Amino acid sequence: MPAPEIDALVFDVLGTLVDEPAGIRAGIRGLVPSLADSAVEQLLQVWQRHIEDAQQRILDGSRPYAASDVLDREAAQLVAEAAGFGDAAAVDTLALAGRRLPAWPDTVAGLAHLAAHFPLIGLSNAGRTALLGLNAHAGLRWHQALSAEDARTYKPTPAVYELAVTVAGVPPERLLMVAAHAWDLRGAQRLGLRTAYVARPVGDPPTPADRFDLHAKGLDDLADQLGLPVG
Numbered sequence: 001m002p003a004p005e006i007d008a009l010v011f012d013v014l015g016t017l018v019d020e021p022a023g024i025r026a027g028i029r030g031l032v033p034s035l036a037d038s039a040v041e042q043l044l045q046v047w048q049r050h051i052e053d054a055q056q057r058i059l060d061g062s063r064p065y066a067a068s069d070v071l072d073r074e075a076a077q078l079v080a081e082a083a084g085f086g087d088a089a090a091v092d093t094l095a096l097a098g099r100r101l102p103a104w105p106d107t108v109a110g111l112a113h114l115a116a117h118f119p120l121i122g123l124s125n126a127g128r129t130a131l132l133g134l135n136a137h138a139g140l141r142w143h144q145a146l147s148a149e150d151a152r153t154y155k156p157t158p159a160v161y162e163l164a165v166t167v168a169g170v171p172p173e174r175l176l177m178v179a180a181h182a183w184d185l186r187g188a189q190r191l192g193l194r195t196a197y198v199a200r201p202v203g204d205p206p207t208p209a210d211r212f213d214l215h216a217k218g219l220d221d222l223a224d225q226l227g228l229p230v231g
Contacts, residue, residue, distance in 0.1 A: 003226050004176060004194040004213050009114060010164045012155075012179035013124040013131070015203045017111070018101035018138050021048075027076075027097025031090055032083050039083075046082050047075040055125070055154045065152045067127035072098045098126070099133030103140065104200065110219025111141045117228050119143045123164050123177075125154045156187025165191070176213070178222065182206045196222060 014020045021044060028043050029035065035043070054071045057063035076095035080086065114120060122145040124131050131147045134140075144167055151159040165172050172192035179185050180203030185195040189212075196214035197206055206212060216222035 005174070006118070006176040006194060006226075007170045007174040008119040008121055008168045008176070010121045010123050010161075010168075010175050010177045010188070010193065011111075012177070012181060012184050013122050013134070013140070014101070014126060015200060016178065016180040016198060017107045017140060018103050018134060019202065020098075020101050021202055023101035024048075024097050027094045027100065028079060028083075030097075031080065031085060031094050035083070043079045043082055046079050050075040050078055059154060059157060067149045068098065068125060068130050069095075069127050072096075072130070096133070099130050100137050101134050103138040104218075106218045106220055108139050108141070110223065113223055113228065114219065114226075115141055115143065117226075119168070121146060121164050121167060121175075123155075123160065124148065125160075155184055156190075158187070158191050161188050161191045161193060165193075180204070182210055182212075185212055186210070196225075198222060 011017060024044055024047050025040055028040050051071050054063065058065055073095040076091050079094065080091045111120060120143050122140065122142045125148045126134060127149045128147045131145055135145055146163045146167060148154050148160045150163055153159055164175060168175055173194060175193045176196055177185060177188035177193045178196045178198055180198050180200035182197065182204045185197060189195055195212040196216060197212045198216045198218060214222065214225050216225060
């Protein structure tokens with residue numbers, strides 16, 4: 001399939017460019033260093049279920065909008081309670097784990113290569129303050145970083161993708177949404193953006209019914225499929 005003609009790349013951040021579970025695991029281990037691996041995984045699931053459920057309630061209108069910092073603090077409190085740990089200061093520290101997420105090995109160099117040829121827009125469900133922190137921690141390079149907080153909702157609501165369309169100032173079909181989550185790419189497709197799935201160890205792989213413009217093994221493969229010279 002030939003590469004789509006695009007004017008800018010729009011990147012999901014959590015899971016696509018940074019390893020979100022690894023960062024949360026590290027935060028949990030910092031809370032209780034003696035935990036067995038199986039216990040860490042159980043607490044990670046407590047965190048992830050809360051974030052997923054809370055965002056879904058916001059999307060379906062059963063909960064007012066709350067930024068990711070609020071949801072992370074709630075998740076940290078639930079994890080601490082499940083671990084039998086009640087120190088408020090430690091919970092506050094754990095709540096910041098969502099800003100200390102490691103980049104995937106190809107992320108920093110891959111973004112730099114792509115940024116030499118296209119404007120790069122980050123589009124994340126992370127709140128503004130959280131996004132600033134995780135961008136700095138992971139060393140992510142952007143021409144513009146946008147938070148779903150500006151739309152007061154979460155992806156895959158169309159209003160979030162519209163933020164990128166407005167900033168880019170081009171028709172949606174001139175933007176390429178890049179993500180490791182098929183649900184995110186489907187949301188972008190509904191607004192008319194082109195789509196590129198990037199495989200990651202975490203994320204939401206495409207189903208046989210999905211029709212994305214590109215499927216890449218990583219950012220180097222994405223650059224190659226876009227016809228860019230070797231970085």
